[in-house]
Amino acid sequence: MSTTAAPEQDNFSRSAARQLLGLGAAALVGIVLLLLGLSWASKLTASGSISTDAVDVATNTLTLFLREEPPQLDSSRSTDQVSGMVLGHVSEGLLRYDEHNHLAPGVAKDWEINEQGAIFHLRDNALWSDGEPVTADDFVFAWRLALDPKTASEYAFILYPIKNAEAVNKGELPLQALGVRAVDDHTLAVEFEMPIAYFDKLVAFSTYNPIRQDFYEATNGSYGSDVDTLLYNGPFVISRWVHGANLLMEKNPDYWDADRIKLDALDFAYITSDATATLNLFKDKKIAYATLGAENLNNAMEQGWDIFRFMDGSVFFIEFNHREGRPTRNLNLRKAMFYAQDSSELVYKVTKLPGYLPGESLFPVWLQGVHTFFRQEYPAPEATLDLEKARHHLELAKQELGVAEIPPLVLLTGDNPVSNVQSEYYQQVFRKNLGLTLKIDKQIFKQRLAKMLSGEFDMVLAGWGPDYDDPLTFGDLFASWNLNNRGRYQNPELDRLVRLAQTSQDPQERMDAFGAIQQLVIDEVVIIPNYERGITYVTHPQMRGMVRRAVGPDPDFTSAYIAP
């Protein structure tokens, strides 16, 4: 019995294996057929350029990626950086930033600004993509739209220097009361609420971009949500937009300065926030630049790629809660913590992120002063780790608060990898150096914001990015009336300095005010600066002229070109 079973079993196996092989072959054929069917179906769902190279000399096109789908291309309501970047390429305001990050004429060919208001003279060859001229009325409409309470624009505040803007936005005055009017088609007159020295820098912001009324109304509430519901007046037009997949910009032949634009097309062929994926695409020569993280910097150096870095403009800090009843309202406690930490240790030894700078001031290094960089004219206050001083202030704090031990402090933080490391670092440093207990309250983005607003924290890991190219975008952050002053810090002297910087027309006087604010913020330990964010990135050797900037559309490809 046992002697015959084995060959029988083998026969069975062989025959069954043949059967399986047949089934496998059938499955393969089935899959190929299915693929053909799906290939046909996918043409219906997404079209797009496929596998083009990072730089294409023949079509004069760059292939690039977007970090996310632009959420809002309606300039009156957009708030985010990706939308701002796209808008910076396909639309243009009165002024724009040039390749050296200086203000340059946009739709306005020249302008006059005085204490009462401003006059902008628009060029007559600025056209919309349907051939109509861009007129002063388009600006009046856009600004009223952004301030209309019904629009509920989150960036309406940036228009507040215009006369009656705040009242219009609150619904206290009709839209027509706004201090802007079209004198004629090519003259725009603006009245100010109070004197303002940096209005030229504000109008470069995309909320100030023109929107044409008849077109806006014809889109029936879907303005900016698709290729054909947006009107263009910038260097490029969007000619294809497959949501979530890709976005193609082509050179706008009707742009008034079309000669300046060297590329024929920008193909944002991939939309992904995955850093490894973008780096793989770069490695495969499919996209012309990619951002590096700490984990792949070494890899990039080994590959011999061109590595660049720039400061993206944001500063990060520990913000204290200055509300009544919080221990952190005590100046000596804040000073104790200030002297017990060292931001350079955080940046160089703990987070070790390429391109980051230790935080020393509320004002980042790239801001311009009167003649050169602000931080060169007004160096950040000296700050060194000084444990003796720190413990001295801690003793004073305990006496003033009438406690033997400082109660545990709540450190509110976000849930990203950097703030994890950062919060654990401070927890450890303050325990070791001061014997303080920090309770880390880690929250998702929206909940962290909600808690910041309601004041449920003692300290919070916060940050701030600039809206316009003037130190005031940082300087007014802790003014008592600023809604973004989440710790509710109040100081009449700081308020006075901010008002001075807002209204003064004398550049030296304004910068002196910012210098004083910088000193006050450190002396009073309103915040403990942590770091300034830097970004390292790699570019294709043939791509030239890509501009990175802290304020305005970034990255900017309007002056980019392909080297042969």
Place this chain on the structure above:
Amino acid sequence: MWQYTVKRLIQGVITVWFIATATFFAMHSVPGDPLANDKAVSAEIRANLEAKYGLDKPLSEQYLIYMRNILQGDFGISFTQKNRSVNDIIAEHFPISAILGILAVVFAGMGGVLWGALTALYRNRLPDVIIMFLVILGISVPSFVVAAISQLALVNLNDLLGFSLLPVAGWGTVWHMLVPSMVLGLGTMAYLTRLMRSSMLEIVNSDFIRTAKAKGLPASRVFTSHQMRNAILPVVTVLGPSIAAITTGGFVVELVFAIPGLGRYFVQAVQQLDYTVIMGTTVFYGAFLVFMVIVVDLLYGYIDPRVRLE
């Protein structure tokens, strides 16, 4: 049969209603403010935003309004993709997830059945040992690791060849689908292989196999018509839910391969508390899952005549 189908459909509708209700109230009790953003807004703008999204009304009223809108097939406007309706988002991105998912399920199903049968056939011999080792790997390695590794492998392969054999990321042609769908289906394929193997081994000793052999049927016929056909039943059972799981669970794969599927929107919506998109995608996916389970139950009756649908 018809009666059974109608009964199941009614049950399905109730299930979906329950999912929608539970999600609605769970979502509103999650801490966090959907309208909060980096820059604080004044009380007036805040009030206008709330009015725009209907958040100014009491929760019970919001619920009734929402249910009425769902019945009319209107999921509302996204909070983050500001001028896009949730219906548009689903209509545009679900087909992409579906294509990817179908392909992944086909890979998983065919692969699972074939590998499972093969391992059962060569039980405890070399092919079995090798395949079962790979199966353990496939089950235990998470898809984001597999996705990242296979993408890197593609880059190196293209680099080695000097031309792009397969695209590294993106969407649009069959070549873009191949690797992501295999990555997406890998875990399920491994799971199904195990299932098929144990099912095959269970059946090989049953009476009807012995009978079939005894009455002199050719070995191949016994193997495919009797053994495999009966062993496949448990695989079909889990296939339905796994179609839904694969189609809805492609978030990581979609992110790594830059594929504009619905999974990405689903996960991002939860992270950003985009209420309308959370509701729209959950209700849609819920309905889809319920539907797939019903389809599988009906299929079951077809494959196994012993199951009566009543």
